[in-house]
Amino acid sequence: MLQVKNLSFSVGPARKRSTILNNLSLKIKPSEFVVITGPNGSGKSTLAKLIMGLEKATDGQIIFNQQNITDKDITERARLGIAFAFQQPPHFKGVTVKDLLQISATGHETFLEDTETDYKKLIETVGLDExxxxxxxxxxxxxxxxxxxxxxxxxxxxxxxTVFDEPEAGIDIWSFEKLVQIFKKFRNKAPERALIVISHQQRLIRQADRIVVLRNGQIALEGQPDDILPQLQEENV
Ligand SMILES: Nc1ncnc2c1ncn2[C@@H]1O[C@H](COP(=O)(O)OP(=O)(O)O)[C@@H](O)[C@H]1O
Ligand SMILES: [Mg+2]
Structure with a gap:
């Protein structure tokens, strides 16, 4: 479904060039739930932004459903079926939460049917009342x-x-277990959908089909939770 090929991202002037992602390759299959983890500054959010089209790669390609989307902008990628939940979500002045959910659900297949009830259910699912x-x-x-x-x-x-960048950040009072439940539900409702979640939370990481550990803009480790989690604990990532 998604193929990231030899992706690099550098910033700054030629003399002081700093490489944030270095020749990174990654494949995501339909229905796969992949957690990307790794230390702060390892390039996780940058990778998410490159997948979404919020930043432009210095080198490499991004293929989505056999289509080269490397040069496509965020709107085009959203239309093709890639969604992104920011680490730090933006404000939308003059837009209500319901408007936002409505806009999000418009123009494509959705499981929100009977709107009033479904919007209420959805907002309750994330621990907020109607x-x-x-x-x-x-x-x-x-x-x-x-x-x-x-x-x-x-x-x-x-x-x-859908790419979620650290969905756990800022979620304090709200039980973290609920977030894990949402991901499970999300998978059940749309089993052919793929999910990339950037997270540091063990409880979330444990649910993944595959864990990808970034370090210094490269993949340091990759595998199933049972294999990767003990190594992460040892290294305290
Ligand atoms: N546009 C940019 N210009 C300069 N530095 C950047 C830019 N984007 C990201 N960085 C730097 O790249 C590194 C990786 O950032 P980021 O992808 O946000 O890491 P993570 O999400 O893994 O914590 C950080 O050191 C960050 O400051
Ligand atoms: Mg980040």
């Missing part, structure tokens, strides 16, 4: 609330491939 549907997506929402709303809108999008 009063939030009328709230504006602005700075009156706490970081954790914004994060949950972002997760709900990514779920509403029901894309072929």
């Amino acid at each position: 009063s939030y549907l009328e709230r504006e997506v602005n700075n009156t929402l706490s970081g954790g609330e914004l994060k949950r709303i972002e997760i709900a809108s990514a779920i509403a999008r029901n894309a072929q491939l």
Whole structure:
């Protein structure tokens, strides 16, 4: 479904060039749930942004469903079926939570059917009550609330491939177990969909089909949770 081929991303002027991703290759199969982990600054968010088209690769290719999307912008990639939930979600002034969910669910196949009930269910799934549907997506929402709303809108999008960047960040009071349940539910409802989750949380990592560990912009380790988790614990990543 997704193939990242020899991807590199460098920034800065020629003399002080800093390489953030270095010749990274990765394949994601349909219905696969892949967790990307690794130390802060290892390039996880950069990789997510390159997949989504928010940053442009210095080198390499991104193939999605046999199509080369390397030069396609974020809108085009979203249309093709890639969704992204930001590590730090943006505000949308004048847009209510319900508007946001509606916009997210529009224009493609979705499992939100009977809208009123489904929007209520969806917002409750991420641990917020229905009063939030009328709230504006602005700075009156706490970081954790914004994060949950972002997760709900990514779920509403029901894309072929969804990338969640550290969904656990800012989720304090809300039980982390719920987030794991959401991912399980998301998989059950749309089993042919693929999921990339960037996370440091053991409980989430454990659910993955495959774990990819980034270090210094490269894949340091890759494999199934049973093989990778003990190594991660040893190294305290
Ligand atoms: N556009 C950019 N310009 C300069 N440095 C960047 C840019 N994007 C990312 N970086 C740097 O690249 C490194 C990797 O960042 P990031 O992908 O956000 O890491 P992670 O998500 O794994 O914590 C960090 O040191 C960050 O400061
Ligand atoms: Mg990050």
